[in-house]
Amino acid sequence: MNNFLQVLVVGIGDGAVYAMLGLGLVVIYRSTGLLNFAQGELAMFSTFITWTIWEVGVPLPLAVLGGMVGGFLVGALIHQVAVRPLGDPHLRPLATVIVTIGLFLGVNGAAQLIWGTLDKDFPKLFGESQVTVGGVAVAWQKIGAVLVLALMVLVFWFLFQRTKVGLAMRAVASNSESAALVGVPVPRLLMLGWGLAAAVGTVAGVFTAPNLGLGSNLMQLTLIFGFAAITLGGFDSPLGAVVGGMVVGILTSVLPQYLPIFEKMRLAPAFILILAVLLFRPQGLFGRKQVERV
Amino acid sequence: MSLLSVSGLRAGYGLVEVLFGIDLEVDEGELVVVLGSNGAGKTTTLRAVSGMIEAEGEILFDGQRMNGRRPDQFLAAGIAHVPQGRGTITDLTVQENLEIGAWTRKDGEVGADIDRWYATFPRLGERREQLAGSMSGGEQQMLAIARAFMSRPRLLLLDEPSLGLAPLVTAEVVASLRTVTDETGTAVLLVEQNADLALGFAGRAYVLEAGSIALSGPAAELKGDESVRKAYLGF
Numbered sequence: 134m135n136n137f138l139q140v141l142v143v144g145i146g147d148g149a150v151y152a153m154l155g156l157g158l159v160v161i162y163r164s165t166g167l168l169n170f171a172q173g174e175l176a177m178f179s180t181f182i183t184w185t186i187w188e189v190g191v192p193l194p195l196a197v198l199g200g201m202v203g204g205f206l207v208g209a210l211i212h213q214v215a216v217r218p219l220g221d222p223h224l225r226p227l228a229t230v231i232v233t234i235g236l237f238l239g240v241n242g243a244a245q246l247i248w249g250t251l252d253k254d255f256p257k258l259f260g261e262s263q264v265t266v267g268g269v270a271v272a273w274q275k276i277g278a279v280l281v282l283a284l285m286v287l288v289f290w291f292l293f294q295r296t297k298v299g300l301a302m303r304a305v306a307s308n309s310e311s312a313a314l315v316g317v318p319v320p321r322l323l324m325l326g327w328g329l330a331a332a333v334g335t336v337a338g339v340f341t342a343p344n345l346g347l348g349s350n351l352m353q354l355t356l357i358f359g360f361a362a363i364t365l366g367g368f369d370s371p372l373g374a375v376v377g378g379m380v381v382g383i384l385t386s387v388l389p390q391y392l393p394i395f396e397k398m399r400l401a402p403a404f405i406l407i408l409a410v411l412l413f414r415p416q417g418l419f420g421r422k423q424v425e426r427v
Numbered sequence: 428m429s430l431l432s433v434s435g436l437r438a439g440y441g442l443v444e445v446l447f448g449i450d451l452e453v454d455e456g457e458l459v460v461v462l463g464s465n466g467a468g469k470t471t472t473l474r475a476v477s478g479m480i481e482a483e484g485e486i487l488f489d490g491q492r493m494n495g496r497r498p499d500q501f502l503a504a505g506i507a508h509v510p511q512g513r514g515t516i517t518d519l520t521v522q523e524n525l526e527i528g529a530w531t532r533k534d535g536e537v538g539a540d541i542d543r544w545y546a547t548f549p550r551l552g553e554r555r556e557q558l559a560g561s562m563s564g565g566e567q568q569m570l571a572i573a574r575a576f577m578s579r580p581r582l583l584l585l586d587e588p589s590l591g592l593a594p595l596v597t598a599e600v601v602a603s604l605r606t607v608t609d610e611t612g613t614a615v616l617l618v619e620q621n622a623d624l625a626l627g628f629a630g631r632a633y634v635l636e637a638g639s640i641a642l643s644g645p646a647a648e649l650k651g652d653e654s655v656r657k658a659y660l661g662f
Contacts, residue, residue, distance in 0.1 A: 297530070300519070304527045307518035314477065314510065315578060316502035316531040369518075421518060421558075 138269045140386045146275030147358075148382020149282040153337035154352065154359035155366065155374035156285060157330040162368045163293065164302045164326030165222045167229055171236035172359070173352030175211070176334025178240050179204025180342050180351060181248050183335060184255060193258055197339050201332040208331025211236060212324045222323070223309045244349040252346035258339055278340050282375065285333065289371045302326060306369075354400070358385065361403035364410050367420020376418060381406060428490060430455045430614055431476065431506075431582055435484035438475045445471040447638040448484065453582060453614050460625040460646065461618040462659055463635035469618035470511050472635070473584045476616070477501050477508035488582070503531055507580035511587050513571040517560025521551050524559050524570055528577030537577070544573040547603060565596035572604060582614045589621045597621070601628055622659030626650045634659075 154176060161169040169175075183200025187193050215232055216222065222229040259277035263270050293299035304312040305322050313319050334352075341355055361381045366373025384402045389395040395402060410417060429452040436449040445468045453459045463469045475482035478493065478501035486493040488504055501508075516524050525544060529537040545552030548569045554562060559570055568588055575583055585604075589597040601624060608615055618635075619625035626632060626646040634642040634655060642649065649655050 297526075300523055300527055301530060303523075304516045304519060308514060308516045310479070310510065311514040311516050312527070313479070313498040314502065314508045314514065315528050315574065316499040317527070318497075318499050 135268050136390065137387070138267070140390050141383060142269055142271050142275060144383035144386030145379060146272070146278050146382070147386060148362075148379035149275070149278035150337050150340045150378075151355065151358040151362045151381050152282055152375045152378025153278075153285060153340065154334060154355055155362040155378050156289060156371055157333040157337065158359055158363050159369065159371055159374050160289070160326055160330040160333065162363070163306045164323055165229065166306050167222055167226055168233075168360070168368070169330065170230070170233040170356075171211075171240055172330060172334055173356030174237050174240035174244075175204065175208055175331040176338040176355075177347075177349060177351040178207060178244050179331055179335040180255070180338030180347060181244055182207075183339055184253055184342075184347055185248075187256070193256055197258065197335065200339070201335045204331040204335040205328040209324045209328035211240075211331075212327035216327065217320055217323070221309055221319070241349050248349075250349070252348040253342075255339075255342035255347045257343045274340070274343070281336060281340075282378075285336065286371055286375055293371070298322070298325070357400060358382070358403050361407050363417070364407045365417055367417030369421060370417065370419035373417055373419035429453060429487075430457075430489060431616065432487040433476065433484065434487075436472070436475060436482055436486065437484050438471055438480055438482035440471075440480070445638050446475070446482070449635070449638075449640055451616075451633055451640065451643075453616050455581070456608075456612045456614050457631065458608060458615045458629045459617070460629035460632045461616065461635050462620070462622050462625060462632055462649075462655070463618065464620060464658070466637075467635040468638045469635055470586055473508060473510075473586050473616070473618055477506055477584055479508070499531070502578055502580075505579075505581035506584065507575035507578050507582070508584040509571045509575045509586060509588070511590060513564075513567045515559040515562075515567045515571050515574070518558065520556050520558055521562070521570055522555040524574050525551075525577055528574035531578055540577060540579075544576070547607060548573055563596075564592050565600060568592060568596075568600050569603065572600070572607075576607065576611070576613070579611075580613060582616060583608075585615060585617045587619055588617070589619060589624055597624060604628075620659070622650075622655065 154172065157172050158169060179200045182203035183196050186199040187196035215236060216229060219225055219228050219232060257274045259273040263272040293303060301317045302322050304317060305319050309319050338352060341351055345351060358381050362377035363374050365380055366377030381403055385399060388402050431453040434450045437446055439445045449472060461469055461472060474480045476486060478496050478498040488506060493501060516527065525541045550566055551570055551573060559567060588600055617625055617629060626649060629646045632646045632649045633640050
């Protein structure tokens with residue numbers, strides 16, 4: 134039983150990180166209706182920015198904020214330089230998706246050029262200590278991940294459901310032409326979406342780096358889990374990203390304990406989950422079903 | 428001086444030219460219709476006049492040259508556009524559609540305006556939390572019109588409101604629109620294939636044929652014109 138609880142705790146901690154990356158994917162999906170394959174690489178890049186700021190002696194929490202600002206700027210810049218020239222992503226979805234795949238390679242290469250190919254040690258935001266609850270050791274880092282995630286969800290929920298800018302972002306995602314006709318400056322909102330997604334990704338990277346070491350391939354596995362999370366939760370639902378992230382985190386942590394076949398195939402549960410959801414409930418658990426009447 | 432004055436308007440998509448030099452005017456508060464069959468260039472005309480496509484020639488609105496501006500700048504100047512196929516934002520609720528319609532406004536009367544639209548179109552009021560995409564065609568058309576009015580435009584561009592609607596529903600939509608324009612004094616540039624409906628609504632009409640204006644004049648006069656009757660009214 135204790136063993137189960139222990140792997141469960143590990144799964145929830147991992148799940149929180151998948152959910153954070155998933156949130157970034159949801160932000161882009163909500164403003165463009167597309168998946169951003171470069172999401173993980175943007176997160177990695179801004180984690181490197183965080184590391185650089187921390188290296189010169191800035192306390193880590195402040196460095197993370199700096200990394201988020203840096204990530205926001207990089208995301209917004211990438212939108213202006215590489216995505217916007219293609220025109221409206223709603224009219225040219227394939228071109229835009231291909232560009233995000235190109236960005237995946239480009240950002241990865243840029244990080245290697247700037248920071249080299251050797252992994253860096255990255256400190257834990259909430260330290261190394263842990264508490265024991267009912268015989269189960271829980272690292273503060275994992276508790277911190279869950280708390281930070283909760284805060285991020287609240288902020289995003291507020292942004293999308295309670296602010297004018299959030300409403301406009303949802304309008305752009307649903308029907309960019311109509312949004313433009315009511316005066317919404319569509320390209321500027323898309324730029325904001327890219328910036329926000331990259332800023333959110335920073336946090337996911339900051340929680341991943343201490344375990345894996347900070348290198349240019351930091352987020353590649355996490356991105357797969359992030360995709361699984363939002364497929365399960367629904368591409369357009371921040372809450373779905375959280376629930377999906379938790380389920381994916383728990384499954385990938387618990388399953389190998391009981392089904393040895395998954396020990397060597399840690400990614401398999403994620404893929405099985407994606408396949409199953411797409412077959413049986415394509416809109417995900419919390420996603421809005423597409424309704425269209427003419 | 429006219430509110431909208433278009434002269435020598437040429438526009439198209441890529442190499443395909445659709446409009447070959449169109450002149451048209453809409454006065455403050457005037458209801459004007461552009462009649463034309465499929466492919467005559469009606470939608471293209473409206474898209475040019477709301478800044479959605481580039482056009483040659485001159486587009487003057489309230490004396491200002493509008494050529495080359497973005498759609499949000501056309502809107503800010505006072506031109507609202509209800510596109511063909513209604514263009515409701517299907518993933519937003521009725522209420523949210525109306526709120527986004529007021530995007531450019533900074534005043535504090537948005538809520539009061541929304542309530543007013545619920546009073547004008549009671550069926551929208553009953554469905555404020557419903558997703559726009561799940562409503563009937565007529566309801567979506569009403570929503571699209573109400574949303575366009577949320578920006579308090581001086582000129583409304585309306586693209587084939589009768590498309591895909593039952594005649595009774597169309598009549599209801601047009602009657603509501605009439606009430607609204609009487610009240611607000613907003614000018615309307617309507618493009619339609621349904622001549623009977625359009626000539627009943629508008630005071631003045633243009634007939635667009637293959638990208639050029641073939642006829643123009645008071646709606647009552649065009650209704651009596653033999654060629655218009657044959658082509659659009661079917662008798």
